[in-house]
Amino acid sequence: MHPVQTFELILALLGVAIALHYGAARLRIPPSAALLVGGGALAFAPGLPLVELDPELMLVLFLPPLLMDGAYYTAFGRFRRHLPGILSLAIGAVLFSAIVVSIAVHWLFPQLPWAACLALGAIVSPPDAVAARAVLQGVRLPRRLQALLEGESLLNDATGLVLFRFAVAAALTGMFNPGQAVGTFLVLAVGGVVIGALVAAVWMFVMRRLRDETLVVATSVLLCWGAYVAGEAAHVSGVISTVTAGIAFGWYQHVILPAGVRLQGSAFWRTLVFTLEALVFILMGFSLRSVIERAGGVEALVSTYAVPALTVTAAVIAARFLWVAGSEMMLTGLKATGLSRARPLGWRQAGVIGWTGMRGVVTMAVALSLPGNFPGRDMMLVTAFAVILATVIIQGATLGWVIRLLRPEDKDPPAKMALPAAEAAVARAKFLEAEAVAYDRNGELIHPQLLETYKSRAEGTAKYAADADNFMERIRPHFDLMLQVIAAGRTELLRLHRHGEIEDEVLHDLERDLDFEEMTIVFQRGDDPEDEDQAAAAGRTI
Structure with a gap:
């Protein structure tokens, strides 16, 4: 396909992604599910070229900025406080899920080597940071659950990627050393933290000396890819390197970045993350066509791979519930013995964690990176895509309903x-x-x-x-009047500009002042500043 056509296709996909996102918001369904299904349907539209996604490009293009954004907003205090639980999910649950899946696959295909079965387990075992973020940002969770799920999504990819690397090597060479695998994982993890901290230190040194707002924002964007590429170049975990740099970025930006840079950078990052999240899900759906064609068509796919796809999907979901239930029983037992630090989640919160295992871009990219001569490769591709579809569409679309049904209580001390x-x-x-x-x-x-x-x-x-509640009720009409006054000033400013009485530079300067004034009042009113419809209604239609 000609480069210009490729660019036009990307623009068209972005337009479709925006429309699907808008429709999902109106229908109150997770945008990730709508994008995945919409991309899959669009892939079969006549005249569209076959899209082959390069797995390494997918990881390096999409994963670092989305990991960075999640790490930047991580509540570090809660992350540190709940680190044992996060590691239990990010390492223990991933390894356990991989083992359960490998047992199920070997039961279905006894002729498939155990290492190959474990490779499939490593592919589908880590819940995805992108999918989790896309779903969790639309629901309200207790603070402990939020910390556990966000922390897990930031770290578990490293576990899955290391396990996958060793499983593939074992399947192709027939050699596997568990002790070496554990040692390598520790080296990759610790090395990732060190590289991420070094990259963050360099970034902070540069930030303190830059004065131009545009340069500062651009440099912050380079931080995520710089940390990831530096980690991979040093042969450590690029994922953990990026997460470490992102946490440091979020912690120190309050004292390094000026207010104007923070406002400009936040708006830029929201747009960038939205674009990347939308494109990654619609491109995953778009890749369904190549998966189906490789399997020999829809009928051949269903008749040949329906059973393994359903079995692996059920194993993935069941394994997470089993791990969460087992961890909960252990914590309950430890608490019964008098260990004060053992804090069970309770069945309500445990049920929510068990249901939040959405897979996404990492599962797809790793599956596509399987060598062409790998045993059972086609089955693994189809199965990986089935797991993504099932978890994003079924679990993602019903997560809000599950939360309303279970009503998990926030037991973290305020x-x-x-x-x-x-x-x-x-x-x-x-x-x-x-x-x-x-x-x-x-x-x-x-x-x-x-x-x-x-x-x-x-x-x-x-x-x-x-008396916050009563005070806000009394003062809210005052804020409404202030917004009405600002709206009148904005109308007059536009009238002056439209009649040629002021230059464009004056318009932009005064409009910026009015925007800051309006946003200050919107924050004081307690409105969500990201809800543009509400802000517009508050400021311009009173």
């Missing part, structure tokens, strides 16, 4: 200070500083307006913290 109290503390600190600089050395008040402004804000936030 922080000492809630949002209203924190706002009051910040306002108090600003008032004390304003009070300190408002007087000259002789004690004469020289900045009365500054002092009055911050005194008023400190008093207002103190009243808000004392």
